[in-house]
Amino acid sequence: MKVLVVDDDVVSRMVLMHLIDSCGSFDIVEAEDGADAWQQLEDGLRPAICFCDLRMPRLSGMELLQRVKGHPEINTMPFVLVTSANDKDTVLEATKSGAAGYIVKPFQAEQVRVHLVNFLDQAANGYDHHAETPTDTLRRLGINAERLLVYLSGFQNQLTAAAGDLQTMLANGEQQEAQVRIDRLHAGCVTLGLHGAAAALKGIGPGQLSNDVVQAVLSDVVRAVIHQSGLVRQESV
Numbered sequence: 186m187k188v189l190v191v192d193d194d195v196v197s198r199m200v201l202m203h204l205i206d207s208c209g210s211f212d213i214v215e216a217e218d219g220a221d222a223w224q225q226l227e228d229g230l231r232p233a234i235c236f237c238d239l240r241m242p243r244l245s246g247m248e249l250l251q252r253v254k255g256h257p258e259i260n261t262m263p264f265v266l267v268t269s270a271n272d273k274d275t276v277l278e279a280t281k282s283g284a285a286g287y288i289v290k291p292f293q294a295e296q297v298r299v300h301l302v303n304f305l306d307q308a309a310n311g312y313d314h315h316a317e318t319p320t321d322t323l324r325r326l327g328i329n330a331e332r333l334l335v336y337l338s339g340f341q342n343q344l345t346a347a348a349g350d351l352q353t354m355l356a357n358g359e360q361q362e363a364q365v366r367i368d369r370l371h372a373g374c375v376t377l378g379l380h381g382a383a384a385a386l387k388g389i390g391p392g393q394l395s396n397d398v399v400q401a402v403l404s405d406v407v408r409a410v411i412h413q414s415g416l417v418r419q420e421s422v
Contacts, residue, residue, distance in 0.1 A: 193218040254282065264283065280414070341411065
């Protein structure tokens with residue numbers, strides 16, 4: 186599986202490549218900036234997923250994302266933005282442009298792993314999505330598609346942060362605190378109409394809070410969020 190890593194900062198690029206490599210066996214292709222990445226894509230490179238820095242000279246990550254989404258052969262490639270700016274405007278713009286998510290510098294291994302595990306599992310095993318239709322969610326919440334995408338993107342980032350936090354809690358024996366965190370994530374799934382993800386989180390009962398179980402369920406929940414975001418975009422076209 187090819188993974189494209191785009192960053193004009195060689196140190197950041199190396200750190201991200203190392204984290205990707207630690208998640209499994211990947212064919213990592215690097216690009217020194219957006220223009221270099223676009224040239225490789227035009228020359229026929231077809232990665233399964235792209236991690237791309239947001240702020241770069243010549244061609245920014247947002248500009249590269251927009252070109253990718255406008256290309257008929259690669260517009261379905263998951264595109265994860267890498268940024269040090271987690272402001273709301275950046276999240277909104279990335280979501281509207283079709284980003285699968287984003288990770289924030291300094292990198293955390295779990296932030297990277299959740300994207301790789303999700304797309305590997307989805308490609309290998311398929312995915313049976315159980316959720317409210319985006320139209321029904323919009324009507325129930327009284328919001329537009331743009332706002333729903335912001336909610337989904339924000340929830341995805343909460344899940345990524347929760348994965349690391351829960352691992353620490355469980356390692357320290359903080360079962361009650363971990364259960365409270367899981368219950369909050371369950372409430373988020375219910376609010377967003379993610380029925381399958383909500384059921385998976387509800388199924389983690391007392392005495393089952395092992396890190397392996399929790400991380401596996403969180404990966405499925407992230408997958409549901411990403412899939413639902415794609416459905417929202419399709420319906421709003």
